[in-house]
Structures are given as structure tokens and as C-alpha cells.
Amino acid sequence: xxxxxxxxxxxxxxxxxxxxxxxxxxxxxxxxxxxxxxxxxxxxxxxxxxxxxxxxxxxxxxxxxxxxxxxxxxxxxxxxxxxxxxxxxxxxxxxxxxxxxxxxxxxxxxxxxxxxxxxxxxxxxxxxxxxxxxxxxxxxxxxxxxxxxxxxxxxxxxxxxxxxxxxxxxxxxxxxxxxxxxxxxxxxxxxxxxxxxxxxxxxxxxxxxxxxxxxxxxxxxxxxxxxxxxxxxxxxxxxxxxxxxxxxxxxxxxxxxxxxxxxxxxxxxxxxxxxxxxxxxxxxxxxxxxxxxxxxxxxxxxxxxxxxxxxxxxxxxxxxxxxxxxxxxxxxxxxxxxxxxxxxxxxxxxxxxxxxxxxxxxxxxxxxxxxxxxxxxxxxxxxxxxxxxxxxxxxxxxxxxxxxxxxxxxxxxxxxxxxxxxxxxxxxxxxxxxxxxxxxxxxxxxxxxxxxxx
Amino acid sequence: xxxxxxxxxxxxxxxxxxxxxxxxxxxxxxxxxxxxxxxxxxxxxxxxxxxxxxxxxxxxxxxxxxxxxxxxxxxxxxxxxxxxxxxxxxxxxxxxxxxxxxxxxxxxxxxxxxxxxxxxxxxxxxxxxxxxxxxxxxxxxxxxxxxxxxxxxxxxxxxxxxxxxxxxxxxxxxxxxxxxxxxxxxxxxxxxxxxxxxxxxxxxxxxxxxxxxxxxxxxxxxxxxxxxxxxxxxxxxxxxxxxxxxxxxxxxxxxxxxxxxxxxxxxxxxxxxxxxxxxxxxxxxxxxxxxx
Numbered sequence: 001x002x003x004x005x006x007x008x009x010x011x012x013x014x015x016x017x018x019x020x021x022x023x024x025x026x027x028x029x030x031x032x033x034x035x036x037x038x039x040x041x042x043x044x045x046x047x048x049x050x051x052x053x054x055x056x057x058x059x060x061x062x063x064x065x066x067x068x069x070x071x072x073x074x075x076x077x078x079x080x081x082x083x084x085x086x087x088x089x090x091x092x093x094x095x096x097x098x099x100x101x102x103x104x105x106x107x108x109x110x111x112x113x114x115x116x117x118x119x120x121x122x123x124x125x126x127x128x129x130x131x132x133x134x135x136x137x138x139x140x141x142x143x144x145x146x147x148x149x150x151x152x153x154x155x156x157x158x159x160x161x162x163x164x165x166x167x168x169x170x171x172x173x174x175x176x177x178x179x180x181x182x183x184x185x186x187x188x189x190x191x192x193x194x195x196x197x198x199x200x201x202x203x204x205x206x207x208x209x210x211x212x213x214x215x216x217x218x219x220x221x222x223x224x225x226x227x228x229x230x231x232x233x234x235x236x237x238x239x240x241x242x243x244x245x246x247x248x249x250x251x252x253x254x255x256x257x258x259x260x261x262x263x264x265x266x267x268x269x270x271x272x273x274x275x276x277x278x279x280x281x282x283x284x285x286x287x288x289x290x291x292x293x294x295x296x297x298x299x300x301x302x303x304x305x306x307x308x309x310x311x312x313x314x315x316x317x318x319x320x321x322x323x324x325x326x327x328x329x330x331x332x333x334x335x336x337x338x339x340x341x342x343x344x345x346x347x348x349x350x351x352x353x354x355x356x357x358x359x360x361x362x363x364x365x366x367x368x369x370x371x372x373x374x375x376x377x378x379x380x381x382x383x384x385x386x387x388x389x390x391x392x393x394x395x396x397x398x399x400x401x402x403x404x405x406x407x408x409x410x411x412x413x414x415x416x417x418x419x420x421x422x423x424x425x426x427x428x429x430x431x432x433x434x435x436x437x438x439x440x441x442x443x444x445x446x447x448x449x450x451x452x453x454x
Numbered sequence: 455x456x457x458x459x460x461x462x463x464x465x466x467x468x469x470x471x472x473x474x475x476x477x478x479x480x481x482x483x484x485x486x487x488x489x490x491x492x493x494x495x496x497x498x499x500x501x502x503x504x505x506x507x508x509x510x511x512x513x514x515x516x517x518x519x520x521x522x523x524x525x526x527x528x529x530x531x532x533x534x535x536x537x538x539x540x541x542x543x544x545x546x547x548x549x550x551x552x553x554x555x556x557x558x559x560x561x562x563x564x565x566x567x568x569x570x571x572x573x574x575x576x577x578x579x580x581x582x583x584x585x586x587x588x589x590x591x592x593x594x595x596x597x598x599x600x601x602x603x604x605x606x607x608x609x610x611x612x613x614x615x616x617x618x619x620x621x622x623x624x625x626x627x628x629x630x631x632x633x634x635x636x637x638x639x640x641x642x643x644x645x646x647x648x649x650x651x652x653x654x655x656x657x658x659x660x661x662x663x664x665x666x667x668x669x670x671x672x673x674x675x676x677x678x679x680x681x682x683x684x685x686x687x688x689x690x691x692x693x694x695x696x697x698x699x700x701x702x703x704x705x706x707x708x709x710x711x712x713x714x715x716x717x718x719x720x721x722x723x724x725x726x727x728x729x730x731x732x733x734x735x736x737x738x739x740x741x742x743x744x745x746x
Contacts, residue, residue: 181457185464212635216718390627391717400596429460433467440468441475442590 001042002448003243004195011039016250020176028174029144032251036153040118047116051151054083054119058126059146065134076130084123087115089318117452118157120315124282125150125161131286132164145171154247158240158451160258160278163285167253174252186432187246193435194408195239200444201405202232208395209368211377214384218394222385228402229371230364231409234262236450237276256281261413263363266355267340268332271363279315283308302337306330316370321378325369332362405444472588479589497538501549501579509555510534512738515546516563519675522722526612527731530738542569544652544659545576551659552580556668561705561734564672564694567652568645568686619725625715633678633719640686649690653697671741672698673705675730678716705741709733 001008015035018024024031041048061076094111102108129149133141141149149167150156206229208217217225241258248255262275272280284293288308294301306327313326336343343355365382372378424431504513511532514520520537534557536546543563548571550560660670672694681687698704709729717723722730 182460185461189464212632215632398596398600400599401593404592404596429463430467433464434471436464436468437471437475438591440472441588442592 001039002452003240004192004446007042011035011042012247019251020174025173029148029171032152033144033147036148036151036156039153040151040156044117046113050083050087050113050116050119051122054080054122054126055147055150058129058150059143062130062133062146063140065130066137066140069134073130073134077127080123080126080130084119086110087113087119092318121159121161122150122156124279125164127286128161128282129164133168136165141168141171152248152253154244154251155255158237158244158449159276160241160244160256161282162255162278163282166256170253178252180249184246184249186428187242187249189246189432189435189439191239191242191244191246193239193439194235194242195449196439196443197435198235198405198408199232199239199450200447201442202228202235202402202444203447204444205397205402205405206232206371208397209371209381211372211374211380213395214377214381216391216395217384218389218391219385219387221395221397222381224397224399224402226364226368226385228406230263230360230367231406233367233370233450234259235409240449240451263360263409263413264356265359265363266352267343268329268336268359268362269340271359272329272333279312283312287311298338302334305333305337309333317373319373320375321369321373324375324378325366328366328369475588475591479587482589497541497575500536500538501575504534504536504549505553505579507534509553510557512559512561513546513550513557514561514563515543515550516675517541517543517566517569519565519721520563522724522727523731523734524727527616527728528735530735537563538572538575541575542571542652543567544655545572547656547659548576549579551663552576556663556666558668559738560663560668560670562656562670562672564674564698565677565687565690567649567656567690567694568643569652570648571652571655616728619728622725624713624725625717625723627715627717627723629716629719631719633680633716636719637680637684640681640684643686644689645686646689646693649693653694657697670703671705672703673707673734675722676707676709676711676714678714678719681720705734705737707733707737 001011015031019028019031037048037051040051057079058076061072061079065072065076090111102111129146145168148171149162149164152167155162206225208214208221209225209229214222214225238259245255245257256278258276258278260274260277262271265271265274288304291304291307292300293304307330309326309330310323311326313322313324313329316322316325368381369375369378372381504510512530513533514523514535514537516537518537518539518541520535520543521539523535523537525533525535536550537543538545543566547560547562550556663670674691676682677687707730713729714726715723716726
């Protein structure tokens with residue numbers, strides 16, 4: 001069930017309507033767990049069993065690790081990573097189209113199961129739960145609490161990846177009067193607007209980046225589409241995260257902010273504090289710091305950065321393109337690291353603007369590896385950006401439409417926090433009302449959220 | 455500001471804008487031709503236009519191959535090209551057959567019959583449900599801008615450009631790699647089942663529309679030599695020619711193949727499309743169904 005379907009609208013209204021009814025208040029957590037199970041199982045109930053194995057297994061390891069952290073914490077983490085590795089990387093070794101992979105039917109069924117939606121996200125929740133709660137040495141939480149943390153439907157499929165130590169203390173009775181209604185509405189409207197108006201419309205154009213369609217493009221249009229994809233992936237993922245945060249607020253839970261205007265970053269390290277913040281925070285807390293972080297000299301720091309970014313790339317998918325995307329980000333982080341202090345000391349708006357443009361262009365170019373997971377196709381696309389096109393019948397793109405659909409991302413990045421934004425604050429309800437109308441009138445064709453595939 | 459006031463203002467603005475757009479659609483809705491950014495968009499525009507405008511004399515239905523034969527290339531007046539890029543000729547033929555009035559002549563491309571009929575599209579355009587309740591304001595603005603800058607050319611306006619195009623030598627664009635890829639794909643595909651179903655449906659539709667006074671002719675667009683020998687082409691040809699063995703049912707496209715080029719290994723380039731269009735028109739004149 002996707003956030004943009006009418007089925008989800010009906011589902012959300014029913015769950016919200018019942019959630020604050022006084023007779024149901026003692027069962028709010030159970031009600032949300034039930035709703036989340038329905039949400040996840042809708043259309044693919046066979047995956048509920050996998051979710052149950054992941055949650056019950058993690059709970060068991062948590063209880064054991066609270067008694068003996070040294071033994072059971074690594075076992076719990078290994079259990080979750082094995083789940084992730086099995087489902088994410090099995091197709092590197094087997095062909096799902098084969099009529100029968102093994103003679104044993106249950107294993108054959110498991111091997112043929114497609115990638116369960118959201119597995120990359122709930123596995124990270126599970127690891128966070130194991131590490132955070134065993135570090136705090138608290139009493140084991142209730143099973144329903146653990147269930148809610150892992151499968152809370154707004155964040156189940158594509159995050160934000162909430163850390164257990166942030167979420168678990170929020171599990172307590174909720175009251176309707178405490179809902180920040182305007183904040184929730186603003187997040188939800190902004191999320192749907194960025195998804196329906198920006199991302200879905202830009203997707204119509206960026207579909208020409210796929211192989212072999214991209215071979216019909218003129219050289220300048222290849223460049224244009226890469227930038228449009230950069231806006232699209234931001235609008236798509238920001239949109240999803242904003243809807244998740246808004247829905248979380250409606251049910252009394254604050255989920256972490258996942259994006260903070262990433263395309264105005266003046267360095268790659270700043271970019272990773274603004275883009276998919278919950279993932280970069282998770283990787284820093286549970287991978288970079290345990291690897292030694294920056295505590296063992298420059299070369300070890302560089303190695304740690306490359307390892308973390310390479311694994312971050314592979315987390316998105318089992319492919320050379322994703323690995324390359326992660327490693328190149330790692331390389332940029334390594335290259336800029338010795339220069340950061342010197343660059344920061346140059347106090348010039350022009351210089352900062354130049355750095356912002358450079359980072360934006362580099363980040364945008366690397367999205368090619370994201371859009372085209374087949375490495376040869378990605379390289380082919382990239383090569384075509386630097387050679388003149390000779391196709392006598394190139395695809396026609398409407399530049400005016402491209403600009404109009406990208407505009408919200410550009411305005412958001414450059415108007416946020418400005419004087420103009422403060423002056424326009426009293427017109428805020430009218431602005432959001434216009435966004436509601438526009439996202440209905442001008443919605444692009446339905447496409448699933450890009451991060452659902454991870 | 456209280457939350458309720460904020461939400462009321464927000465909702466009111468949304469409703470007012472929707473009503474304004476609804477009224478504007480009722481007043482100007484069909485006046486603008488929205489820009490197509492995808493083949494699906496282009497399909498909807500083509501079909502909406504067919505239903506909105508008076509019934510033409512001649513209609514072409516087909517796939518993306520026929521889609522390349524643009525209407526302004528034809529000297530025949532009152533001709534419409536309903537070929538659907540990425541679609542099946544049967545979809546266009548079904549939609550035409552479901553209209554209360556038929557054109558005099560329907561030309562059906564028989565190259566690509568391995569695709570299923572788009573039943574959703576047939577249903578939608580057979581109901582006459584072509585105009586949306588609200589138009590898309592951003593697209594409408596861009597459509598107005600594009601129409602102002604690039605108004606569609608009539609055949610007379612385009613004639614000069616077409617002559618210039620034909621005077622040029624054939625393109626030297628190297629499309630071998632595309633042709634090889636297309637051949638691999640077409641050799642891997644077995645279109646037999648879907649082609650049999652579609653051919654049978656075409657037979658039924660021909661019977662229906664000819665009983666209502668229309669005439670239907672079939673035609674095949676030329677492919678590059680290697681594609682002519684592909685499994686896909688051979689299978690399709692075998693099935694469709696055994697279903698329609700009468701030579702009078704077919705329009706022959708007599709064109710110098712050495713002059714033809716295929717931009718992506720399978721679709722005609724612009725100059726070749728113009729040449730094929732002219733060959734088609736000569737044949738139409740000889741069977742007495744062209745312009746009158």
C-alpha cells in the first residue's frame with residue numbers, strides 16, 4: 001500500500017479516527033501494531049511471516065543480550081545482517097526465473113521471494129534496538145513496544161531510520177489535544193506536493209535516462225536530465241520522509257528530520273549531514289565510530305570513510321553501480337578532508353557559492369550510478385554527456401515544463417530561512433492551500449517511491 | 455493563529471482554486487493541445503483530437519512505426535494518423551469501430567501485431583470520456599506558450615521543408631548497433647500467440663466496419679534487411695498473410711529501399727518517412743481511395 005493510493009487514505013483515516021477514542025486509549029500501541037501489520041501485509045501477506053521472524057528473533061536476542069551483551073549482541077546483529085544479505089544479495093547467485101532452484105519446497109519458496117519491501121530499513125531498526133537498549137542496560141521493553149518501534153507504518157517502508165533510544169521513550173498514552181495539527185498538516189502537504197507535483201512529473205522526463213532510450217537524447221538533454229533526476233530523487237525521498245514525519249506527529253511520535261536542504265551544501269561532509277540524515281547518522285553511530293572513526297590517524301580515517309561509504313552504497317543494492325556511487329562519495333570525502341579547515345577560513349559569499357555549485361554538480365553526476373544500476377549503462381550515459389550526438393531524430397524535451405516542475409525544489413533551497421520567507425509567514429495557509437490544489441490538478445502519473453526498492 | 459483557522463484557510467484556498475480551474479476547463483478545456491512528454495501523453499492527445507474533430511476521410515492505425523508518418527507529410531486532405539507509439543494497431547481500430555461515424559477508408563499497419571489491445575484506452579475513448587474535469591494549469595500554460603512559438607504546420611506550410619528534405623542525400627548516421635540490438639530482441643520474441651489473437655480480432659473488426667460502409671486496407675512498412683529476416687517479422691507476416699491472402703486487401707509500398715534509413719535500426723528516419731508517405735499516397739490514388 002503506497003502513501004499516494006486512495007486505499008492508504010482510507011486506511012489512515014480509519015486508524016487515526018479510532019486511535020484517540022477514549023475506550024481505545026489503553027490499546028493505542030496494540031492498535032498501531034495491528035494497523036502496521038495490515039499496512040505491510042496488504043497485497044503481499046506472505047511477507048508478514050518474514051517480518052514476524054525478524055521481530056521475534058530480534059526480541060529474543062535483545063532479551064538474551066541484556067543478560068550477556070558480549071555474546072548475544074554480535075549474534076543478534078549477525079542474525080539481522082544475515083536476513084538482509086540473504087534477501088538483498090541472493091539474486092547475485094541464483095536465477096529467480098528457474099523453474100526449481102532446490103528440491104526442498106520451503107527453501108525454494110524462500111529463494112524465489114522477491115526483495116521484501118522495507119527490509120533494509122527495519123533491519124537497521126533492529127540493530128539500533130539491540131545496540132541502544134543493551135548499552136543503556138535497561139529492563140527489556142514490552143514485545144508490543146518492540147513491534148511498534150520496528151514496524152510503525154509511517155516509517156516501515158523507507159524510514160526515516162529512527163534510533164531506538166529516540167523512539168522507545170515516546171511510547172506512552174497519547175491525547176488528541178497534544179497533536180501539533182498545523183505542523184503535521186504542513187509536513188503532509190509538503191510531502192505529497194513534492195512527490196505528486198515534482199517527482200512524478202519529472203519522472204516522465206527522466207524515464208528517458210533508461211537504456212536504450214538515452215541513446216535518442218541530444219548531448220545537452222543528457223545533461224539536463226541528470227539535473228532533473230537530482231531534483232526528482234530529492235523530491236521523491238523528501239516527499240516520502242515528510243509524509244512519514246507528518247503521519248508520525250498525528251499519532252504522537254516525532255520521527256527524525258531526514259533532509260535539510262542538501263543541495264546548498266558547500267562540502268561533501270556537509271552534504272551527508274543534510275541528505276538522508278537518518279541513514280548517515282546510523283552509519284556514523286553503528287559503523288564509522290565502532291570502526292575507529294577519526295581516532296587512529298589520518299590514513300585510518302580515510303580507510304574508515306571509504307569502508308562506510310562503500311557499504312552504504314551496497315546497502316542500496318547489490319550492484320557495481322551502487323558500490324561505485326558509495327566509493328566515489330567516500331573518495332570525495334577523503335579528498336576534501338585535509339582542505340576543510342582552510343576552505344572554511346575563506347569568508348567570502350562568492351567562494352561559498354562556488355563550493356556549493358561544485359558539490360551540487362558532483363553529487364548530481366553521481367546520481368547517474370543510482371539511476372542506472374547497470375554499470376555499463378551508467379558509463380555509456382556518462383560518456384554520451386561528453387560526445388556530440390549525431391542522432392537525426394532526437395527526443396524532444398520541453399524545457400519550460402522541466403523548469404516549472406523543478407521550481408519547488410529550487411525555491412525551497414534558496415528561499416528557506418530568508419527574510420522573504422519570514423515576511424510571507426502570514427500567507428502560509430494560503431500557500432499550503434495552493435499546494436494542495438496544484439498537487440491534485442497537476443499530479444504526474446503514479447510511480448512508486450524510489451526508495452521502496454531498497 | 456489557531457490550528458483550526460489555519461486549516462480552514464488552507465482548505466478554502468484549495469477549494470477556490472479547484473473551482474476556478476474547473477470553470478476554466480469548462481470554458482477553455484478543449485482549446486489547447488497539451489504538450490506530450492511521453493508516448494502515453496502523445497497517445498491521449500491524438501485520440502482526444504480524433505474524437506473532438508469532424509470524422510476524417512482516411513485514418514491510419516498502427517504502432518510506433520506508423521506514428522513516424524506525420525500528418526503534415528500527407529497531401530491527402532482530411533487524413534488522421536491514429537498510430538499509437540508503443541501500442542497495437544488493434545487498439546486504434548477498436549476505438550474507430552466503436553464510434554457512431556466511420557471514416558471512408560481505414561489503413562491498418564500489419565508490422566507489429568504482437569502487442570495486446572489497450573482495453574482501458576478502448577473503453578475510455580469508446581465512452582467518449584476524453585475531457586478531464588480539471589485541466590492541468592502548468593501544462594496548459596506551457597501548451598499556450600508552445601502553440602504561440604511553434605504552431606503546427608499544415609501540409610502546404612510543410613511542403614517547402616519536405617522538398618528540401620527530399621533533395622538531401624540519405625542520412626549517414628550509423629545505426630548498425632541499434633539494428634543489431636533490435637534484431638537480437640526480435641529474434642528472441644515469439645509473437646505467434648498474440649499475433650493470431652490480434653489477426654482474428656482485425657478480421658472481425660473489418661467485417662463490422664465494412665458492413666457499416668467503411669473500407670479497410672492493410673499495409674506493411676519496410677524494415678531494414680536484417681530485421682526483415684528476424685523471427686518476429688517472419689512469424690507475423692506468415693500469420694497475417696495467411697489470414698488475408700487477397701492481394702486487393704493490401705496496399706503495396708513501392709519505394710527505393712536503398713534510399714531508406716532507420717534512425718534507431720527499426721523506425722524510419724524523417725526523410726524516409728516522407729518517402730514512404732508519398733509511396734503510400736501514390737498507391738492510394740491508384741486504388742481510387744485517396745483525395746477526391
